[in-house]
Amino acid sequence: MNIQCPNCQSIRITTKDEGKKVGGVIGAIGGGIHGISGALKGSQVGRAVGSIAGPAGGAVGSVAGAILGCLIGAISGGVAGAKLGEIVDQRILDNYLCQSCGHSFSIICHAGHSEPKIVGANFFNLTD
Numbered sequence: 001m002n003i004q005c006p007n008c009q010s011i012r013i014t015t016k017d018e019g020k021k022v023g024g025v026i027g028a029i030g031g032g033i034h035g036i037s038g039a040l041k042g043s044q045v046g047r048a049v050g051s052i053a054g055p056a057g058g059a060v061g062s063v064a065g066a067i068l069g070c071l072i073g074a075i076s077g078g079v080a081g082a083k084l085g086e087i088v089d090q091r092i093l094d095n096y097l098c099q100s101c102g103h104s105f106s107i108i109c110h111a112g113h114s115e116p117k118i119v120g121a122n123f124f125n126l127t128d
């Protein structure tokens with residue numbers, strides 16, 4: 001991508017991805033909480049399956065099932081949260097950061113264009 005800083009015309013541009021990071025963490029926590037219901041089900045299934053091997057097998061099975069259910073919830077939640085955060089980064093936040101002057105900007109109006117080069121510097125300065 002040939003992105004230029006609208007402030008100093010530098011091409012040393014990096015992405016901040018703050019929404020993606022925050023979204024991933026929030027998603028993982030939410031997924032973990034949601035995973036508790038999965039953990040309860042997993043624990044019941046694990047206990048039933050483990051009981052075949054005796055009372056000890058039931059206890060081990062319920063713990064393993066609970067951990068698995070919680071992990072699956074956390075992972076799927078984290079992925080969904082990161083995806084959501086990525087959209088927030090691209091559409092809402094000024095995700096691009098100039099490494100030369102520290103100016104933050106967004107290129108949403110250039111999405112879909114064949115040449116993502118920034119020309120309208122005044123437009124981007126409106127958010128400052």
Ligand SMILES: [Zn+2]
Binds near residue numbers: 007099100103
């Ligand atoms: Zn700059």
